Amino acid sequence: MRALTVELHQLVRSRRTWVTILLIDLLPTIVAVLLAVTDIGPRPGTGPAFLSAVLTDGTLFPLAALAIVLPLFLPIAVAVQAGDAIAGEAQQGTLRYLLVRPVGRTRLLVAKLVSVMAFVLLTLAVVAVTAYVVGVLLLGTSDAGQTTTVSGTSLTQGQMIGRTFLALAFALLCMLGVASIALFLSTVVDSPLGAALGTMAVLVASTLLLTLDAADVVSDYLPTRYWLAFIDLFRDPIHWRDVIRGTLLQAGYVVVFLGAGWANFMTRDVTQ
Amino acid sequence: MIRTHGLTKRYGAITAVDQLDLDVREGDVYGFLGANGSGKTTTVRMLLGLVLATSGTAEVLGRAMPRAGREVLPQVGALVESPAAYPRLSGRANLRVHDALAGGRRRGRAGRVDDVLDRVGLGGVDQRPVRAYSLGMRQRLGLAHALLSQPRLLVLDEPTNGLDPQGIREIRDLLTELNAAGTTVFLSSHLLAEVEQMATRVGVLDRGRLVLQESLEVLKRPTGRTYVRTPDVAAARALLDGQVEAYDEASLLVRVRDVAALNAQLVGAGVRISELAPEKHTLEDVVLAASSAAGDRFDRDVPRVGS
Amino acid sequence: MGPIAVRAWPADDSDVSAAELLTTVQGNLDHPYSGYVEAQGTLLLPVADRFTDVGELFGSSTRLRVWWRSADEWRVDRLLATGETDLIHNAQGTTRWRYEQNDADLSHDPDIRLPRTADLVPPEVADLMLSDAEPSEVSRLSAARVAGRDALGLRLRPGARQTSIDHVDVWADADSGVVLRAVVVGKGSGKAAFTTEFADFSPVTPPAERTRFVTPPGADFEFDDVLDIADAANQYAPVVPPDRVAGLVKGPASDRAVGVYGSGATRLIAIPLRGREAEPLREQLRLTPGVREEPQAALVMIGPLGVALGGSGGDGGWLVAGTVTPDTLLRAVRDLYRGMVIVGDER
Secondary structure (H helix, E strand, O other): HHHHHHHHHHHHOHHHHHHHHHHHHHHHHHHHHHHHOOOOOOOOOOOOOOOHHOOHHHHHHHHHHHHHHOOOOHHHHHHHHHHHHHHHHHHHHHHHHHHOOOOOOOHHHHHHHHHHHHHHHHHHHHHHHHHHHHHHHHHOOOOOOOOEOOOEEEHHHHHHHHHHHHHHHHHHHHHHHHHHHHHHHHHOOOOHHHHHHHHHHHHHHHHHOOOOOOHHHHHHOOOOOOOOHHHHHHHHOOHHHHHHHHHHHHHHHHHHHHHHHHHHHHOOOOOO | OEEEEEEEEEEEEEEEEEOOOOOOOOOOEEEEOOOOOOOOOHHHHHHHHOOOOOOOEEEEEEEHHHHHHHHHHHEEEOOOOOOEEEEOOEHHHHHHHHHOOOOOOOHHHHHHHHHHHHHHOHHHHHHHOOOOOHHHHHHHHHHEEEEEEEOOOEEEOOOOOOOHHHHHHHHHHHHHHHOOOEEEEEEEEEOOOHHHHHHOOEEEEEEOEEEEEEHHHHHHOOEEEEEOOOOOOOHHHHHOOOOEEOOOOOOOOEEOHHHHHHHHHHOOOOOOOEEEEEEEEHHHHHHHOOOOOOOOOOOOOOOOOOO | OOOOHHHHHHOOOOOOOOHHHHHHHHHHOOOOOEEEEEEEOOOOOOHHHHHHHHHHHOOOOOEEEEEEEEEEEEEEEEOOOOOOEEEEEEEEEEEEOOOOOEEEEEEEOOOOOOHHHHHHHHHHHHHHHHHHHHHHHEEEEEEEOOOOOOEEEEEEEOOOEEOEEEEEEEEEEEEOOOEEEEEEEHHOOEEEEEEEEEEEEEOOOHHHHHHHOOOOOOOOEEEEEOOOOOHHHHHHOOOOOOEEOOOOEOOOOOOOOOOOEEEOOOEEEEEEEOOHHHHHHHHHHHOOOEEOEEEEEEEEEEOEEEEEEEEOOOOEEEEEEEEEEEHHHHHHHHHHHHEEOOOOOOO
C-alpha cells in the first residue's frame, strides 16, 4: 500500500516523532535514577505498579515504566498523533491533494491508523528497552536469576519475557482504543488540536468517573477501566478476568469508533 | 472531457451550485468565470470527488465521478483553491511524497520531480521547507504538483494567485504550451483578463447557475457597428446622417457592418481617417450583462449563494 | 458485576423450603471451592493506626481470589492495583504475603483476632452469620444468577433483640450449597451495609500447590508472635472479662483477656486497650459524626456496626464493637467494668 509506505516513511523521518518518544522515555528514566539514588520506594498502595519491586529486581523496570507511561503520557501522545491524522491534513489543506492524487479515503484512514499504532509500538519498544537497560544498570538484578510474581511465586526468565510481551500487547490494544476515538474525532472536526483535546476529555472523564461509586453502572464500559489490568498477567496463576474484559471492551471501542470514523469520512465533503 | 448534468450542491437551505450543465471539450482551455462566492470552487471540488453532489451527475474523462475516481484522478492534475504542502518538508520532498502516492517508481523519481520543478520555474530551489516559501513560490509548487502525473486534464482554481505580472506571463505561456501539446485545461478564475487571454471557451457562473457557456470567438463577435476616428467629425456626421449612433470631438460610432465600404465612402468624400475598426463585444460586457450584482455584496433581501 | 445481559438471565429456582436450604448451607460450610470475589463495604469506621486494615475491609471495595480446599488449607489473595496482599493458611499456620513490602509474615492463626480479608468471602460471611441460625429465623428469597450459576436465596432475620442487623440475604449455589453472595442490611436502613459475591466460581477442589507458600528469594520473612492488637491484648492484658455481658454469653474461644460474646448475627468483641492504644481511637471517635458521649463510654453506630470505647482521658479502656444495638453496647461496657477481674501483673 503506497499510502501506508508514505505514512510510515513520514513517521520515522519526522523529528516530532522522536522528540515525543524521547520525552515519554525521559520520565521512567528519571524515576529510575531517583530510585537508584535515594533507594526509597513508593508507600504501599501508592505510585505505579511494580515500582516497589524494582528496588530488588531491576529487570522488572520495563513493567514499572509501562505502568508509569500508560495512564497519561502515552495516551496523550496517541491522542495528539491520531487526532492529527485527518484533521491535520485538512487544516494544512493537504487532505484534498491526497484525495485527488488519488489516495482512497479508506486507505488513507487505514494508513493513518497503522501509522499511529506503529508509533505506539515504537514508543513501547524504546521505553521497554531503555527501562531494561537503565533498570539493570542502576538498580541491579535479583540474585536468584528468577523473578517473583505479584503472588509471591517464582517465574523463569522465559515465562517472564512471555508475560511481558503479553502486557505490551495489551497496552498496545488499549492505545488502539484511544487511537480509534481520536481518529473518529479527527474525521469530525477540522482542527487537530480539537480532536486531541476531545479525546483527552473522554479519557479524563473516564478516569474521573471510575473513582465515583455513583458511576458504578457504567464503569465497566469506560475506556480506561481495564488499562492497568496488565498487572494481572503477573499474578500467579494469571488473573485473566480483567485482561479478557479489557480486550473485549477495547475491541468494542475500536469497532464502534473506527466504524463511525470511516462512515463519517466516506460521506464527508472535503471543503477545507 | 468534463460533462455535468443538473449538478447541484445544497448546504442546508443554501444552494451553492444549481443545476449545472458544464461541457468542456477535449483540447479546450475552458475559462470558468464567476465572482467570489458564485460556486466555482464547490463545482471544482465536486468534479474531483471532494464534495459529494446533492443531485445531478458529473462525468470526467468520460467516467462518472466520484465513483470512478480511482481511474479518472490519476489522469487529472489539480490545483484546488490554493496550493497546500507539508510545511516542514522542502518543495522537492513534497513532490517526492506525491510521486510515491501516485505510484511512481522510486527509480526516476528525482528526474520527474526535477522536470516539473523546471517547468514551473522552481528548478533552482534549495532545501528550505515550504513554510519559508513566498506566496508565488507556493503557487508554482502547487502547479508542479498538478503537473506531476502528466495529466490529460488540468483543473486549476485561480492558478495565478499571488504571482507577479512576470510570473503570470510565465504560467500563461506554460499552460498555452501544455494545451498545444494536447492537455485540456479547466481554468477557474474571477479574473476576466486572465481568461480572455487564454481561454478558447468560457463558462460563466452566477450565484450557482451557469448563465453563459460559449466559445470565446463567438462571444467576441462584432457588434455590427464600426468605430471611426477622424479629425473631421462634423463632415463625417453630415455624410453618414442617420447611421451615427454616438460621437465626440474625435470619433464616431457608426451602425455599419461593412468596414471596407464605409472606408471607401468616407475617403471618397474627403473625410480624413486616423483609425477604423469593427466594434467587438468585450468579455467584460458579456459577463456583466449575463451576471447580477457582485457575489460578495450583501444587499437587503437578496438571497445569498455560498461558494 | 457481570455484563448486564448475563445478569439479566433468569435463574432456575427450586421449591426447596427455607429450613431445608438453611440445613444445606450449614452443612456445606466447608465445601471446597475457588473463585474471584468482589466485596463492597459502606461502613466508614473511625480508624486509628492499628485498626486501619479493618477500616478498609468494611469501608471500601475489595477484590479477592480464593482457593479453599478446607478450613485447614486455603488461600485468599487480596488484589490491589499495585500488588497483592495474600493470606495462605496451611499446616504451618497463616502466612501473610505482601508484594509491595516484599515480606512474608507467619503467625499461628489465633482464634481471637481482628477481622481480615479472608473473612470477607461469601461462605465465611455466611458461616459467621448463619452458623447457629434457627429455621424460624429464615425465609426463602427468589433465586438469582451469581457468577453465572443458579443460586437459591435465603433471608435471615435474626431473632435476638440485641442485634443491630435487620436481615442477611444469602444466595447459595444450587449444586454445591456454597454461598455465592451475602448481603448484610442493618436495622433502620434499606441499603446494604455490606455486600460480598463471587464473580467467578468453581466448586472443584483447588490443587494443593495453591495453598503452599515458599518465601521468594530476596523477600523478608518473619514469624509474628502477635498477629494484631486483639491478639496482643488477649495475650498480655492483665484482665479477664466476665462470662456474660448485656445478656450475651462469652464464646468458648475467649479464655483470656479478650471476650467474644454472642453468636451469629448478634455478636460483639471486647478488647481491653492500654492508654496509648485507646487515646488515638478516642480522638477519632470524638470526631466521628453521630458520636454519643455517655458517662461510661463514647459510642457510635456505623450502619449496623456499633463501636464503643469505655474509660476516659488518657486512660486505657474497653473497646467494644459488634453488630448489636447501641443500648446493648452500653450495657456491655457497663457489665465489662463491673464484671472484669484483674489478674495481677502483666503476663
